[in-house]
Amino acid sequence: MADGTTxxxxxxxxxxxxxxxxxxxxxAARSFNRSLQMRLTSEGVTFGQWIFLRILWxxxxxxxxxxxxxxxxxxxxxxTALQRMEELGFITRRKVGNNKRRQHAFLTEKGWALRDRLExxxxxxxxxxxxxxxxxEETVLRRALSVIIRNLERDEKDAAARGLRVPATRSLPxx
Amino acid sequence: MADGTTxxxxxxxxxxxxxxxxxxxxxAARSFNRSLQMRLTSEGVTFGQWIFLRILWxxxxxxxxxxxxxxxxxxxxxxTALQRMEELGFITRRKVGNNKRRQHAFLTEKGWALRDRLExxxxxxxxxxxxxxxxxEETVLRRALSVIIRNLERDEKDAAARGLRVPATRSLPxx
DNA sequence: CACTAAAAAGTAGATGTCTAAGTTTTTCGG
DNA sequence: CCGAAAAACTTAGACATCTACTTTTTAGTG
Numbered sequence: 435m436a437d438g439t440t441x442x443x444x445x446x447x448x449x450x451x452x453x454x455x456x457x458x459x460x461x462a463a464r465s466f467n468r469s470l471q472m473r474l475t476s477e478g479v480t481f482g483q484w485i486f487l488r489i490l491w492x493x494x495x496x497x498x499x500x501x502x503x504x505x506x507x508x509x510x511x512x513x514t515a516l517q518r519m520e521e522l523g524f525i526t527r528r529k530v531g532n533n534k535r536r537q538h539a540f541l542t543e544k545g546w547a548l549r550d551r552l553e554x555x556x557x558x559x560x561x562x563x564x565x566x567x568x569x570x571e572e573t574v575l576r577r578a579l580s581v582i583i584r585n586l587e588r589d590e591k592d593a594a595a596r597g598l599r600v601p602a603t604r605s606l607p608x609x
Numbered sequence: 610m611a612d613g614t615t616x617x618x619x620x621x622x623x624x625x626x627x628x629x630x631x632x633x634x635x636x637a638a639r640s641f642n643r644s645l646q647m648r649l650t651s652e653g654v655t656f657g658q659w660i661f662l663r664i665l666w667x668x669x670x671x672x673x674x675x676x677x678x679x680x681x682x683x684x685x686x687x688x689t690a691l692q693r694m695e696e697l698g699f700i701t702r703r704k705v706g707n708n709k710r711r712q713h714a715f716l717t718e719k720g721w722a723l724r725d726r727l728e729x730x731x732x733x734x735x736x737x738x739x740x741x742x743x744x745x746e747e748t749v750l751r752r753a754l755s756v757i758i759r760n761l762e763r764d765e766k767d768a769a770a771r772g773l774r775v776p777a778t779r780s781l782p783x784x
Numbered sequence: 785c786a787c788t789a790a791a792a793a794g795t796a797g798a799t800g801t802c803t804a805a806g807t808t809t810t811t812c813g814g
Numbered sequence: 815c816c817g818a819a820a821a822a823c824t825t826a827g828a829c830a831t832c833t834a835c836t837t838t839t840t841a842g843t844g
Binding site for chain 1: 629630631633634635636637638639640641642643644645647681731734735737738739740741742746747749750751752753754755756757758760761762764765768773
């Protein structure tokens with residue numbers, strides 16, 4: 435690097451300071467996912483299945499569309515995930531009343547039973563994560579995250595109005 | 610739901626309180642990614658490419674292994690990403706000195722030039738996100754996130770010692 | 785009451801990530 | 815200094831997600 439093509443990295447360092455919150459949030463999300471996934475896997479449940487189970491434990495019998503919206507996933511993704519969950523015996527899918535379009539998902543006994551085993555895992559991960567933070571810090575953290583989410587969701591909406599769109603996003607890198 | 614199979618959701622509500630921080634962090638990470646991705650896409654760069662560019666702007670000439678470690682991605686992922694970046698003319702890859710194993714990545718003029726266009730986008734997203742938070746809240750947020758990351762990384766290490774492993778994790782759901 | 789538009793589900797194909805296995809080069813103990 | 819182990823990269827294959835499109839059903843309106 436001591437040749438003619440040397441570049442200053444000073445400015446980049448500054449930018450890194452600016453970008454630090456986004457990076458910390460991504461790392462924290464990644465850690466949460468990894469710690470929870472380890473535990474879910476040992477119970478034979480994938481992270482995606484956990485997402486839908488969690489919604490169904492609150493609101494059994496939702497339609498596929500409602501489930502995909504609440505999970506922030508697309509309908510094809512929900513479709514294949516729920517299909518798999520039916521194969522595994524966690525749910526049954528059926529149409530309700532005389533509406534022949536909507537496909538509703540209902541927890542089976544097996545699906546309900548998972549709740550007692552899985553929810554403590556999520557509680558455990560949260561408790562672990564928050565160890566060393568006092569109540570006031572936790573309160574600020576919650577508020578700050580809510581503000582950030584609100585700000586950025588407005589940004590996405592504004593950008594959409596200007597014609598910008600979020601790309602395929604296949605998957606979120608583990609950053 | 611007014612039949613014999615009615616289930617109480619009271620307990621689930623409690624658990625949701627417990628789980629709230631993880632959920633907020635995932636949503637915040639998702640929003641950050643989406644807002645940045647929108648902007649990167651309009652400049653013809655993917656999120657994955659941004660990750661590697663950001664590292665290279667700091668430390669040009671790293672090996673593929675070093676890059677994959679810093680990006681928290683596997684070597685095959687780094688391999689294909691860097692291959693594509695070479696095709697696009699952002700970098701060149703070559704071996705250095707008399708080590709015939711390591712493949713190093715070097716930014717081209719084009720790769721360096723992207724910095725001026727892309728870094729302001731990240732700064733913009735961060736400023737937008739933090740709008741409405743004062744300095745003390747930002748400080749607490751940083752500290753809290755660092756504590757959470759440290760706690761959970763220790764958890765993962767401890768769990769590994771007990772034989773638990775993080776599963777394939779193909780991709781992080783947009784939760 | 786028929787016809788079009790909207791809603792919901794499903795299918796097909798692309799992509800980025802991962803694990804597992806293979807190849808080449810380097811390191812190092814006997 | 816030779817052969818096994820480790821290091822670094824590469825290839826192959828699996829999978830969850832996405833977009834775009836198709837199909838079926840419902841709703842709305844002249």
